[in-house]
Amino acid sequence: MNMEPINLKKLASLLHLSISTVSKALRDSHEISADTKKRVMDLARELNYEPNPYAGSLRKFKSKTIAVIVPDIINNFFIFAIKGIQEMAHARGYHVLIYITNENPEYEKDVVRHMTNGRVDGVVISLTSPLDDTEHLQALQEKGLPIVFFDRVAEGFGNSSIIATNNYESAYNGTRYLIEQGCKRIAHCQVSDKISIGIDRLQGYQKALEDAGIAVRPEWILTSRKDYMHDTALIEQTLLQKNAPDGLFTSVETHALIAYDICRKHQIDIPGQLKLLSFSNMPTAHLLKPSLSTITQPAFEIGQAAVQQLILALEKPARYVPEQINMDSVLVKRESTAKQPDQ
Template sequence: METVNIKKLAQLLNLSISTVSKALRDSHDIGKETKEKVLQLATELNYQPNPHASSLRKHKSKTIAVIIPEIANNYFALAINGIEFVAREKGYHVLIYLTHEDYANEVAFTRHLVSGRVDGVLISVAHSDKDFAHLQELRMKGLPIIFFDRVCENFDTVKVTTDDYESAYLATKHLIEQGCKKIANLGIAKTLSIGNKRLNGYLKALKDHNIPVDESLVIECTNDQDADFNLIKDLFKNERPDGIFAQVEKYA
């Protein structure tokens, strides 16, 4: 059976393609009688609109990019599940980009997206991010950007985060209330805002409970699993903390 498209409808009705397209969209530019003729023939011939062609005409890909540093982290797995669920409900597809905590990968991905492959970007920045020029480039192209979890504080856009300071404070306070006095802080890079906020929450809890800060218990972990293992091993060999505040779950 021959595929019926807008061009075919226009030929059969002796109308312009533009008129038929507007009639199918119920445009106020088209009269009632013309709309009825177009809709009647479209129904008779079982016309089905082409969503891909429609997206191209509107310069919309109906696709959202999600850039994350890792997938093993339970938080990001849950976040992707939620993002994909909502996107699917709205008729969007999701492309997942894993930077593996590598700044160069993040830059390469965003440069790839400049071409207009997606309609928007959700991003949680890499561990080593120091320069966000690549994200500014995306925004200059008119692409919406939303940060979640790991954000760039100086980037003026929507940010979806938890209260990292308060969460760290409460976690440390709980350990203190359990009798811990030598609480280690296993932190992520201080270049990340969440790392600084969680560290400050930890320090404030110690201060409020008159526990002096022992710098040897404040560990800044890396993105190297073997190096982190040795840092934590040395911590237990030298100081032996009686409590641990792990800023991210993999350090726990």
């Protein structure tokens, strides 16, 4: 069952040609006659010859492989982004190694560090590490590996493109929308206070409150620890306090779902007592009870754009200039933020 492998040497001996001739024939070199090319290609096809990718990588310092590093996969944003990354990469002939850091900065560092050995030509990453702790990324840069950030980005990396959404504006508009719907006490649940999207979205939220003349209450800025139990307790306690918020703006769909569960448990009416708005790419948002108002990012397109930038950096380094691409997310208004009769 374990057939002996077919390689150039094998082909060459069968065809009574030299290895280099076979190699050139397969690569359609002009140095080889049409006759010979045909003989070589026919036999290669017949024997199902597939060049060993690692031998080529060793010579050419290119692996035609990229890494995608994401904090989480149980999150529809990343699912759609990965789908975009995957499709674009394969369309351009690249293979995709996937790494899930589980929101663990130490693990992310490990993964990134082991990436300096030529296994991949470039990296597409959505960070879980705090913005002030990025030496592991610097190391990659120094090795000359192109990096493209998406969604959770780090700025100030000279060579790196950044693909993100208009987080500040989205959060501003979302918060203002909640205010327009009658909310006066809006809490915000951020994914982290140390990463880009956490900071940008918080600022948008704060600015919208200020512009409406509403004081920002620090105790209503909830910061996730990416721990289900902790986050649940934090949100629950906030929603159950006296004079509780009448609006909740969450930064990831997980927290919106937690809020749903809490409201069911304690019979808090959405949107009557609490209006809920969340960044989310859930395909079921419109089917929930009540349907969930969302700020939806173009996740698939973000993934595609990230890979396009990366491949540009890899294949036309001369023509490549790092770009900061900002895509618009859309606010989809549904029942969870509906204005009530008495409001």
